[in-house]
Amino acid sequence: MGAILPVFPLGTVLFPGLVLPLHIFEERYRSLVRDLVAGTGDDPHEFGVVTLRHGSEVLTETGDDDEAAEPDAVTPDQLFEVGCTAELRQVTELPDGRFDIVTVGRRRFRVLALDPEPHPYLTAEVEWLPDEEAADATAELLAPRVLAAFRTYLDLLRPDSEVLDQVPDDPTVLSHLVAATAQLTVQERQDLLAAPDTITRLRAELRLLNREAGLLARVRAVPVPLSDLARPNSPN
Structure with missing residues (x-):
């Protein structure tokens, strides 16, 4: 049997090492934050972030994708299988009982099944995915090529970007940064x-x-309707 993990179904994909701030207003997830804060022992105070296949199903107070969907409304086929845990790093409780929290992605997992046992918030049975081994020679060769391509992409997208002010040396960290930042x-x-x-x-x-x-360069250089170059946008 896998581990039982509280999970947030969100409209975003969280990667290890990346920061995810959240505004928690729904009571069941306030309860989750309180439970995590009250936890004891050496285990990290973390919950799972699992991405919804359709961002429109995310329910938020403001209409943004920063709060979890209603657990009762979520079915397994609405969720991607692989998620990432979010470790609590900062918790601010507001006067009305809501929370502003800052989390950091920690470890990947695969959802095996939604937990049928009653809980105040959504929980799932998960298996932990293996930690990625230290980068080998192939990864070390690929990383500079990806970084160069990422710089070219950012220069075309937003030349004033500060994403690469501090470039990670580790190829795995770089791969997560690129995945989380690119549109x-x-x-x-x-x-x-x-x-x-x-x-x-x-x-x-x-x-x-x-x-x-290549797409960005074409948009800048060729006077064609943008609709001719359209592709689905990320809801993140």
């Missing part, structure tokens, strides 16, 4: 999260970044 569809981000290793993720990112840079 990709939810499916593309999810595929990158579920990639079995850093090499696979970097190769996929190199292909995606070259595609995106």
